[in-house]
Amino acid sequence: MSRLLSTSITAEREHASLWWGVLNQLRISNELPEWVRAKEVGSDADYRGAMIERSTVNQALFGTDEIQSGGDLHPCAFEYQSLIDLMELERTRYLTWWTLLNEMRARKQLPEWVVTNRIGHGPDHERWSDKAVKVNLMLFGQPHVRHLATQLRMPEGPRPDSRQRTASLTPVNC
Structure with missing residues (x-):
């Protein structure tokens, strides 16, 4: 399961x-509408x-900052609620x-190359959601956990560096 989990x-x-990449490209080429910019x-x-949110999830789940697709990392013992909160914060x-791209699409503000590649529309979101469901089933045994999240915003204030996160989030059984 560990390779399948890291791959998923x-x-x-x-x-x-990919969504960030499109937004980044549009920002660089000065094609982002002002309301998005x-x-x-x-x-x-x-x-x-x-990347900070991603690393925080990796630390909580695997005890490391980075994971690779197909990596043979074994999940640590983790507290379900804490992991759900961290994963759903990342997904937020x-x-x-996606929401911004979809809204740009609805307003006909996406460049043709984005529309042609079918990025930022319903089926694109569904493909991503299917991947999230696969991860949720492996970790939590249910397809959707967003409704169980208690915190969907990063706390205000300075963000801890990797060493501080490791000390506060690394589960005992890593």
Whole structure:
């Protein structure tokens, strides 16, 4: 299961990263509408925030900052509620990216190359959701856990560096 789990988590994240990549490309080429640009998505800071959330989930689940697709990492003992909160916090950022792309599509503000690649529309979201369901089933035995999340925002204030996160989030049985 460990290789399948790391592959499934990586697939879910790679799909969502495509959304950031599109937003980033649109930002760089100055094609983001002002209402989207004001949200500071698609920026390097946005990407760093996603990497912090991703690393936090990796630490809680595997006791390491990074995982590779097909990696033979074994999940640590983890507290379900804490892991659900961390994973859904990470997914909230991904959903924000998709929602903005979908809204741009609805307003006919997406460039043709994005529309042609079918990014930011319902079936694109469904493909990503299927990947999230696969991960949820492996970890929690149920397809959807967002309704169980108690915290969907990163706490305000300075973000801990990797060493601080490791000390506070590494489960005992890693």
